[in-house]
Amino acid sequence: MSLLLVLIADRFRQNIHFPLDKGNAGNLDFMKSYYADHVVYTYRKVNPLQPDMGNFSRSDFSHITPTTRTVNLTSRRKFRATGAYALPGQTFRVTRLDNSNVTVKVFINTLRSRVTHHWDYYGYKRPVFCKALILRLHPMRR
Secondary structure, eight states, X not given: OOHHHHHHHHHHHTTOOSXXXXXXXXXXXXXXXXXXXXXXXXXXXXXXXXXXXXXXXXXXXXXXXXXXXXXXXXXXXXXXXXXXXXXXXXXXOOOOXXXXXXXXXXXXXXXXTTOOOTTSTTOBOSOSOOOOOOEEEOTTOO
């Protein structure tokens, strides 16, 4: 994906105000938001915070002090949540501490597909794609 296309989406994301309606938001505003939702690239050192995340999440976490935590998980079919929260717009690190011969993958957010009804009357209440890339964690690696 071209870096310029990602940066344009980052810029558009700064001016999105939810909820949006395809008929009342203005075609340009609606399409800028729609484009920004489809050009999400989170696997980088700097990810600008989206000021308005609609009913998905708040955007101001200034009252939260980030912490380091160790989580022990038992493998389960589908996925297993850690209970940790990655603060939007902040870089974080995940380190696998075991040597087990199992496949371990990590991703952020589990927003189901088709829960944002962006074509409905004021149905565009949050970003469409909040789930990040799925990354494989190798034993004893970050």
